[in-house]
Amino acid sequence: MSNLNYTTRTEGQTKINTIIWTVPNFVNLLENKSTREFRTEKPKDPGADPIYSRFHLKMQFLGRDNDIIEIYYLSPIPVFLKSILTVCLKRFEERSIVIKEYHTVQANKWQYLATLFKRDITGFDGRDIFLLNDGSLRLKFQFIVTNDIKVDYSNVPEAQLSNDFENLLNNGLFSDITMKSAEGNEYKVHKAVLASRSVVLKAHFEHNTTECHTNIVESPLESEVLTEVLTFIYSDKAPRVDDMPEKLLAAADFYELSRLKSLCEEALHKKLTVENAIETLQLADLHSAKILKQLTLEFIKDGQAKLITKTEGWAKVKSVELIKTIYNYIMTDDVEADIK
Structure with a gap:
């Protein structure tokens, strides 16, 4: 049986929800290998407790010996929020685990928040690192919900870096290598940019490869997909990710573009x-x-x-x-x- 302590306060158009989730005898829970999931308990009458009208929490145990603990939360309504997860330590100390900046959360969908590791719960020398004196694990969740999603930056010039790099791709200025699509369409690109964004492309230029001698990189991607991949590499934007998430996921995996891969996963999840x-x-x-x-x-x-x-x-x-x-x-x- 876990314990929840829920508080909320309002600052202007922002509501700060703080939930402290205490799980007693947490090591025993980890050692029980039949346990693969642990959720906050719902009351028999949900209307009687305001905690459950807002957020619900769960832990997902992965690995043969419950070595990985993934933390999720759920909101019954769509919200625009910032989430913070903190581990409460001994002697009133705290350690911030993750801070996720403002983003939109769908209703009644489990949202991944953070990953903990069993080795951090209990050290190899037997020292309990994240546990309190009584052996419990105490996590503090802060869900900062706001309706004021418009921020005025009228006095700050708009950032141009991604646009400037995208223009560099489009006009081919100072390019030193050519990239070809599966159909043979050519793109004038830059070794330094490609190498800094993809370890796979970087490998083409580090050793005595064909690409080093010919300054041509043959890509297996179709032009439609390669155009989007290069746009992402240069500008960090994926304007057509919702149109072709399946193809872009394969391309992101091939070139090890982790952020593009995450964007594709999100797009596919929505569909x-x-x-x-x-x-x-x-x-x-x-x-x-x-x-x-x-x-x-x-x-x-x-x-x-x-x-x-x-x-x-x-x-x-x-x-x-x-x-x-x-x-x-x-x-x-x-x-x-x-x-x-």
């Missing part, structure tokens, strides 16, 4: 439906999109599993490992629900 859930899960598995895979599994187990087994995507599944992953994820959740 997630019963009909495309299996295809999305396969795509996430193929390109090691961990967050998208987790969110898709969460979607499937959240009352959608029976509907999904009737889709065309399910009928075409040939991977036994994928079916086992879905089955184990759902069955583990059901077992825990029975225990609770």
Whole structure:
């Protein structure tokens, strides 16, 4: 049984919600390998407790020995918020784990917040690092919700760096290498920019490679996709990510562009439906999109599993490992629900 302490205060158009979640005997919880998830408890009468009208929390235990603890939160309504997670230590000390700046949160969707590691809960020499004297783990969540999302920067010139670099791509000025698409379309680009953004492209120029001698990089990407990848590399923007998230996810994985990969995962998550859930899960598995895979599994187990087994995507599944992953994820959740 965990303990929640909830406070809220209002400053102008901003509401600061603070939740302190204390989990007693946390090491014992970690050692119980049958435990794969731990959530804040809902009251029998949700209307009787204002805590549960706002945020709900959970821990997801991963790894054979519960070595990884992922922290999630859920809001019953769409909000624009900033989230802060802090670990309360001994002697009234605190350690900030993560700060996520303002962003829009969907209603009734689990939102990933942070990852803790078992080795940080209890050190290798037996010292409890993140635990209190009584062996409990205490986490402080701050959800800063605001309706005032317009900030006046009228006296500050608009940032031009990304636009300037995008112009450098478009006009090819001072380019020192040519990149070719799968169809043979050429792009005048710059080694320094490519190498600074992608370790895969950097490898083309570090050794005695063909690219070093010819100053030509052959890309397997189609022109439509390569144009978007280069736009992202130069400007950090992905204007068409919602139009072709599947292709851009594959490209981001190929060139190891982690931020573009995250943007694609978010775009695919927004498009997630019963009909495309299996295809999305396969795509996430193929390109090691961990967050998208987790969110898709969460979607499937959240009352959608029976509907999904009737889709065309399910009928075409040939991977036994994928079916086992879905089955184990759902069955583990059901077992825990029975225990609770």
